[in-house]
Amino acid sequence: MLRLTEKDLLKTSSWQPIRAHSKTLTEKSLVKRLEKHIKMGLINMLANIVTKTTTLKKMVLAATVWALLSSCSEQTLSCPVSPNIADLTSDVSPIHDPSMIKVKGAYYLYSSSDLGSFYRSENMREWVLEGEVFAQLPAWLKEQIPVADHIGAPDIAYYGGRYLLFYQSHKSNTCNAATGLATNTTLDPSDPNYEWVDQGLILRSEPFYEGVDIYCGNEKATFNAIDAHFTQDSDGKPWLVFGSTIGGIKLVALDPQTLQLADEHEFITLAQRWLLQDDPIIEAPHIVQRHGYYYLFMSFNHCCLDDKTQYQIRVGRAEKITGPYYDKSGWPLYLEGGTLLIDKDDRFIGTGHNDVYSESGQDWLVHHGKDPAEAYKAYLHIRELNWDKEDWPTVCVKN
Numbered sequence: 001m002l003r004l005t006e007k008d009l010l011k012t013s014s015w016q017p018i019r020a021h022s023k024t025l026t027e028k029s030l031v032k033r034l035e036k037h038i039k040m041g042l043i044n045m046l047a048n049i050v051t052k053t054t055t056l057k058k059m060v061l062a063a064t065v066w067a068l069l070s071s072c073s074e075q076t077l078s079c080p081v082s083p084n085i086a087d088l089t090s091d092v093s094p095i096h097d098p099s100m101i102k103v104k105g106a107y108y109l110y111s112s113s114d115l116g117s118f119y120r121s122e123n124m125r126e127w128v129l130e131g132e133v134f135a136q137l138p139a140w141l142k143e144q145i146p147v148a149d150h151i152g153a154p155d156i157a158y159y160g161g162r163y164l165l166f167y168q169s170h171k172s173n174t175c176n177a178a179t180g181l182a183t184n185t186t187l188d189p190s191d192p193n194y195e196w197v198d199q200g201l202i203l204r205s206e207p208f209y210e211g212v213d214i215y216c217g218n219e220k221a222t223f224n225a226i227d228a229h230f231t232q233d234s235d236g237k238p239w240l241v242f243g244s245t246i247g248g249i250k251l252v253a254l255d256p257q258t259l260q261l262a263d264e265h266e267f268i269t270l271a272q273r274w275l276l277q278d279d280p281i282i283e284a285p286h287i288v289q290r291h292g293y294y295y296l297f298m299s300f301n302h303c304c305l306d307d308k309t310q311y312q313i314r315v316g317r318a319e320k321i322t323g324p325y326y327d328k329s330g331w332p333l334y335l336e337g338g339t340l341l342i343d344k345d346d347r348f349i350g351t352g353h354n355d356v357y358s359e360s361g362q363d364w365l366v367h368h369g370k371d372p373a374e375a376y377k378a379y380l381h382i383r384e385l386n387w388d389k390e391d392w393p394t395v396c397v398k399n
Helices: 027-038 041-049 055-072 139-144
Strands: 099-103 106-111 117-121 128-132 152-159 162-170 177-184 197-209 212-217 229-232 238-242 249-253 268-271 282-290 293-300 312-318 339-342 348-359 362-371 377-387
Touching: 099 152, 099 348, 106 152, 139 177, 139 197, 152 229, 162 229, 197 238, 229 282, 238 282, 249 282, 268 282, 268 293, 282 348, 293 348, 339 362, 348 377
Parallel strands: 312 348
Antiparallel strands: 099 106, 106 117, 117 128, 152 162, 162 177, 177 197, 197 212, 229 238, 238 249, 249 268, 282 293, 293 312, 312 339, 348 362, 362 377
């Protein structure tokens, strides 16, 4: 099997949108900026094959490659998927972006909502809404983003003797976003020691230009500071994987004590998609270790377009947590790769934003799905996640 490496194709983590409004650009300067944009990543390699190619031809070549790669990324799942074990008559809706953990015989699940909803179950099937993590949005969050109105994509983990809840909020439909961290010594609200202590800001993405709030990051990189997932490598080193669309999926090292960004950190691009397509969204990363690999799960496409929703879970793997990650066909995730895991379940569409939970040797895919019959209301889905003979995850029903 042909496997593309960084030596074959340049990494595209340096791709940037054009840094200006079209209204302020002359035709000449726009062409120059477009040419600079095209001369990066895969386009750079292809354009240099024909050294005498004109600027216009390079632009046409870029558009052609983007179109071809975007069409190649379309996949379908032809097998029946493992059943959702969550009892749809219990408190399993509305649940968005679920993250689950088990503590002392009880399962706790956290969901996006105004203040961060959490649920409890004794068997992973019947769920009861327990309450909200926050009584109000943290003061630092309202100071950073005054229009912030929710606690999004809460990610629950246990590390260093306490429970971690990474969460995000952002200005709607922008990458003006922030990720924060809250900690607790217990998840049981009846425990007298139960108290979420907010640790404040961990990661911030701000617009580079006033009025252009879909192009963000910080002084080191372009990124969107949402959908953070806490993970550790085989040496126990803590990492944060995060991102949505602009800048792709990023990985950054954390300080093992403070859980702030490590002093000597860099933002590593693990996966990304071409921005110049109808639906370039890539988000909701989640990393697990299995079978000697790191598996990166992520969601493609827009989550919430009603009948046009094509939200789905894709996956790739790498030998190192820092990558490079490849899909099952050997295509790199930093060039729009990703093997389809699930894109629908019976009447439910928009099956995405997953967690992976493991117990007694069985992995479970935890995610949400939208029901068109209920105005696309989001429901919790929990289904068996198995592994094929080549050690790739699958939700297909075993023969």
